[in-house]
Amino acid sequence: MSVMGTLARAEAVAGGRAVAAATVRHRYLADRPVVFVPLTTAGESGAPLGALIGTEREAPTLLVVPQPLDRELRFGFFAGLAGVLLPLLDAYGDAVEVEPATRNREETEVCADALQLVVPNSAALEFVRLVGRSTRFLRTVEDPEAPHPVPVPVPLLGRWLTHYAERARTPGSALLVAMTDLLTRHWATGQSAMEDQHLGALLGWIDPAPGLDGGSAAARAQTGRGPDGLLLSPPAGPATDPVFDNRVLAPAMARYDEARAEGGGAVAKAEAEVRRLVGSQLRPTWDDVWRGLDLLRELPEAAHVAERWKRDRWSFTGHRDRIRAGEPPQPKRDDAITAAQKLAGRETAQARLSAQEALDDPLAMAARRLAGEAFAGEVVAVEMAYSEGRRPMPRPLVTVATGDVPQAEPGAKAYRAVPEAKSAQGSELVAVEGVEGGPFPEWLVTVRLTGGMGSGRTPKEGSVPEPGDRVCFTFFEHDARSGPALPDPEATPWTHGGPPGAARAPGDLTAPPQQGAPGGPADSGGPGAPSTPAPASAPAVPRPADAPDPVTAEDYL
Template sequence: MSLISTLARMEAVEAGRAQPLATVRHRHLAERPLVFVPLTTAGEAGAPLGALVGTDPDEPRLLVVPQPRDRDLRFAFLAELADEILPYVDSFADGVEAVEKNETDPETGKKVKVEVELCSDAPQLILPSRSGVEYVRLLGRSMRFRRTAEQDPETPFPAPPRVPLLGRWLTHFGDRARVPGSSLLLAATDLLNRHWATGQSSLEDQHLGALLAWIDVPDGESGAEAALRAELGRDAAGQLLCPPAGPATDPAFDNRLLAPAIERYDRARQALGTAQDGASADERLGELHRAEREIRRLIATQLKPTWDAVWRAVELLRELPEGARVPDRWTRDRWSFTAHRDRVTAGEPPQPRRDDAVTAARKLAAREQAQGQLEAQEALDDPLVLAGRRLTGEAFVAEVVEVTMAWTESKRPAPRPLLTVRTEDRPHLGEGVKVYRSLDGKPQTAQFAGHDDDGSMVLRILDRMGRGKEPAEGSVPEKGERLAWTLFEHEARVGAKLPDPEETPWTHGGPPRADVAELPDAVTPEDVL
């Protein structure tokens, strides 16, 4: 936790409400996100209980599994979920724009520009909490290798037709959520925690109701009081006023309400199976429908408060202006979505259970690069984030007090102007250390050349001044300008090129075997009740 975050939390405790950690929104919010609020059976992470899903805050779709131990009912739930999510995903697949991209010519090995398709927008899924994001990843893992009757007529317990496709998409969203700065799959709690600091612990910040209580404080209360009521407040029946943000349920709800309702449903289903004539069958069918409606009503009472809380979080975040570099990161999400769309359209197999050594190394390197780039871009977009880097000596804001022109001593002299700057910050500068500032969206490099007699710093500009002997207009700061400089690079460096998977050394398992077909995931305790 940075010093700025610690100070903000202390101020939140004193003020009784959350304090801002950012002045802009550092994540993309789609105009039409899909909110997904899931619930699972207690103690069984792989057994869905219900969900609210949709793009309209006033018209959510309620999905319920009245008996989670029934495989057919679970498959019916997944089929209904696919009917909600896949049309939303497909609605972004056809809108494309033509862009130029550098690719390597296989014959010459040279970089050439080719025109490719890029989806003009991409879907966005928002879950209540981080555990919900993990649940999406688990769903994708358990669904993408399922076989349908159309694929394999002899497969036991075939899945509904579109369930494996939904598993592939949820796996992609789950993998993308691990990339820092990605916005395809988001948790509402992570979004709020990135932009506000509360007066409670990081663990308590994972409760969406308590987190919103600090940010959107009710009149006449403090954030601590409202958060305590959100966490522990119960009604006359002993049920939580603000149920957990899923996918877990409250034990009091499970024991007092849900378990008896499911038991009534089981008895009604058994009675229907033993009906002797049409009249008794109709009566018992009505009892079964009433038992199912009661389960749906109970599940809705647990999901609706969280559904409303997620949309309230979206409203609060929309009030913040979007950061200048957020669209660039969303463009990378669009490339990711387009690439997976193309893989699905081409009929490629599902994502493997386990990445080969080269693919895993590439993913890790890409995530490390994305993390460094995200931290730099957030600091450049937001003076409040930059203040935290200034406190740690990784950046400074200085006023230019003098500009002295100088050139290199070579046959073709190049400009190397010296800037005398004055700052009250204490950057960790040493001889020859490079610093960077943003010039027209690109980093300009300067080198620390020492201190002046009065203690001012001297910086030597090194690049982005054009090719002439005289610097290009606007490329050299003028006297009186106040500029932000960073000791960290604005663009993360690309690591060493990795070999192709076919050239994986034996120390890392050797090349992937093409003669071994991809098998479904092994059955685990999470998959079976």
């Protein structure tokens, strides 16, 4: 946690209320997001108990599994979930707009918007990933040889949920977001990060009830119980309250099992009771998610949010195209090239997000200034200078009086955001001098502007600051650069898994396995492992086939 974050939490404790951690909203919020509040069976993370889902605050769809141990009822739950989500996904996939051609891209279609899925907390987000992994490979009733067939739309639902869960790992993405993550990005509370995962407690700090401070409201949400002994604010994201499980839910399920065994009209009554109980645990969290959306909508949207949402729309469009083209589901394990591309893309997205948030939000920039990664102040002098060479170009020296201490050596690159410019103005740090005699430490920082002034001998208007102007220079780039290009999949060396998906003949011979790596490349130490070629005298051995992925508990629901 940064110094600014620690200070904000301390202020929240002292003031009894959450402190703003941002002046603008750094994440996109759709006009009609799909809110999804799941509930799982205690001790069975993959066994759904129920869910509330929908786009209307007052009219959610309630899905309940009255007996989570029944495979058919669980599949019916997923079919109901698919019945809500897939029509919405199809509608967003059909509405497109045309992106004009550029120098590097032909005219293409992109979805005009994308479906946004909002869950209560990070545990619920992980449940979405688990459901996607566990359902996208299932065989449907259309397959006569399937031992336990599922309804037709379930595997398609799994593919979409897997894409959303994977996209959620990209910093700044808003296709699938957890409400607790959204709120903690914009407010700092007086409790721990783990306690912030309880949505009711988090909202207690941000917007406490009349007569309560943040700590009291959070404690009431976490531990407060009604006359029946049940929590006033059940977690439901997707955990359940043990008291509810033991006192209420277990007897109701036992009555449902008895009614099914006996048959008759008692089954419907017993099922209705389970539905009522599950709905009572889901509704408080459902209302809390919408309350959090109301609080977030009060913040103005940051300038770069629309750009990041457009990247989400491109991701949504790409997955739609893969599904409509009949491509197979996402693999359980990525090949070397795909894994490296994902990692590089997420690193680039994180650098881009950090820079954009600092440029959009003075509070975020203050943290970078405190760390010495930027400085802001008033221009006190501008000296015109020119580069050497046949065609001298303007290289003015700008001196800034600032209270920030730049953590950079002379010669370091610096950048300044210029209004209405497509990219940041480049500069170079020349000197840093301390000023004595004032009540606070002050520094005179001199930079040489090296770009963004046009191609003439005279800088274009507005490109060079004037004395008295307030400016901010950063030592981080405003536009994140991607890493070096990776080799084509066909050029992947055998030390990294060989050409992914390439067919291997029975007699395919390769270099022998590395020493100390049983089984060959598949068991080696990864990209950092040594790859010393085998001696010429070592005989070639048949290349072992890839072992199938081990079956884990996540593969079954």
